[in-house]
Amino acid sequence: MTTIATPYYLIDKQKLLRNMEKIAHVREASGAKALLALKCFATWSVFDLMRQYMDGTTSSSLNEVKLGREKFGGETHAYSVAYADHEIDEVISNADKIIFNSIGQLERFAGRAGHIARGLRLNPQVSSSTFDLADPARPFSRLGEWDVARIETVMDRISGFMIHNNCENADFALFDRMLGQIEERFGALLSRVEWVSLGGGIHFTGDDYPLDAFCARLKAFAQRFGVQVYLEPGEASITRSTTLEVTVLDTLFNGKNLAIVDSSIEAHMLDLLIYRESAKVAPNEGDHSYMVCGKSCLAGDIFGEFRFPEELKVGDRVSIQDAAGYTMVKKNWFNGVKMPSIAVRELDGTVKVVREFGFDDYAASLS
Ligand SMILES: Cc1ncc(COP(=O)(O)O)c(C=O)c1O
Numbered sequence: 001m002t003t004i005a006t007p008y009y010l011i012d013k014q015k016l017l018r019n020m021e022k023i024a025h026v027r028e029a030s031g032a033k034a035l036l037a038l039k040c041f042a043t044w045s046v047f048d049l050m051r052q053y054m055d056g057t058t059s060s061s062l063n064e065v066k067l068g069r070e071k072f073g074g075e076t077h078a079y080s081v082a083y084a085d086h087e088i089d090e091v092i093s094n095a096d097k098i099i100f101n102s103i104g105q106l107e108r109f110a111g112r113a114g115h116i117a118r119g120l121r122l123n124p125q126v127s128s129s130t131f132d133l134a135d136p137a138r139p140f141s142r143l144g145e146w147d148v149a150r151i152e153t154v155m156d157r158i159s160g161f162m163i164h165n166n167c168e169n170a171d172f173a174l175f176d177r178m179l180g181q182i183e184e185r186f187g188a189l190l191s192r193v194e195w196v197s198l199g200g201g202i203h204f205t206g207d208d209y210p211l212d213a214f215c216a217r218l219k220a221f222a223q224r225f226g227v228q229v230y231l232e233p234g235e236a237s238i239t240r241s242t243t244l245e246v247t248v249l250d251t252l253f254n255g256k257n258l259a260i261v262d263s264s265i266e267a268h269m270l271d272l273l274i275y276r277e278s279a280k281v282a283p284n285e286g287d288h289s290y291m292v293c294g295k296s297c298l299a300g301d302i303f304g305e306f307r308f309p310e311e312l313k314v315g316d317r318v319s320i321q322d323a324a325g326y327t328m329v330k331k332n333w334f335n336g337v338k339m340p341s342i343a344v345r346e347l348d349g350t351v352k353v354v355r356e357f358g359f360d361d362y363a364a365s366l367s
């Protein structure tokens with residue numbers, strides 16, 4: 001097998017398939033539809049597999065809704081925190097449903113979206129997020145409407161709602177409790193629409209998640225309110241499917257063993273920096289501990305501290321785990337650091353590079 005030059009993201013379809021099969025089970029057992037949240041993962045070279053197990057996509061912008069329509073197919077939902085006048089007609093022409101973030105946006109564009117299903121984002125003011133930064137229910141949140149009396153005034157112009165208030169939520173009991181609060185507060189409105197999306201952030205493809213209880217809960221919700229339920233899994237679709245393959249460029253000892261690799265968290269795994277989290281390396285065991293560092297100028301560009309069975313040396317490979325979610329969609333040219341290629345391990349085990357990035361891509365991103 002030819003060696004692929006690092007850095008590169010390696011998407012393993014066999015691992016992706018594990019998530020897809022769980023999503024297919026949830027669709028079958030609950031009747032819910034599953035839309036890939038492109039904001040999390042939009043590497044369309046593996047949509048050939050994903051579209052066999054999911055109903056379509058949901059988006060956050062004109063570009064994402066076009067990508068979903070063109071590259072994934074199925075049902076295409078459009079959502080954005082705010083649409084601009086100059087883009088709304090093109091968004092509508094690429095969407096099966098459009099969800100507005102506010103009553104103001106709905107009133108501004110409902111007429112132009114008259115021929116497709118229109119929805120409104122609800123903010124239940126409770127969420128599972130442990131990060132203020134990613135908490136849609138944060139104080140003064142701009143994400144969605146919560147005043148039932150005001151929502152009442154536009155019920156004639158919508159056929160559905162979207163409620164996204166889960167974030168990395170592996171706790172089914174918490175999901176169940178929060179859904180109960182939503183039913184309590186918005187039940188009268190939910191009974192008057194045809195569809196409700198429960199957003200993403202529900203970690204139902206994780207190990208030991210009570211899938212049958214989850215499906216039963218979704219089915220009960222759908223039956224109680226007479227609605228089609230949608231899920232918008234991002235992380236749950238691609239978790240543990242992808243690695244970021246990097247190479248050690250230098251080692252040094254500055255009180256700790258340091259290994260500098262040919263990648264950067266600020267450029268290639270930005271969420272580690274945003275949420276101040278460590279990357280994952282497996283297995284993380286052995287007699288030799290190293291701080292694995294990025295090669296950008298940022299002093300805190302550090303993947304994390306890990307254990308290795310042997311001392312690391314220049315040229316050694318390190319596989320950073322769980323590198324699909326919010327990575328390729330956020331990758332950037334900070335410091336002009338070489339952009340990781342994208343490779344796919346097919347179901348038959350063959351590996352192919354589907355995209356490489358070079359200087360021309362870097363220069364084109366700047367002028
Ligand atoms: C409206 C909406 N749907 C779906 C998602 C996907 O969430 P996750 O990747 O956690 O599943 C998000 C994430 O913010 C979101 O805002």
Ligand SMILES: NCCCCNCC[C@H](N)C(=O)O
Binds near residue numbers: 134168200271275
């Ligand atoms: N792993 C650290 C927290 C990640 C939070 N992800 C938030 C995703 C959500 N869809 C968003 O974009 O806000």
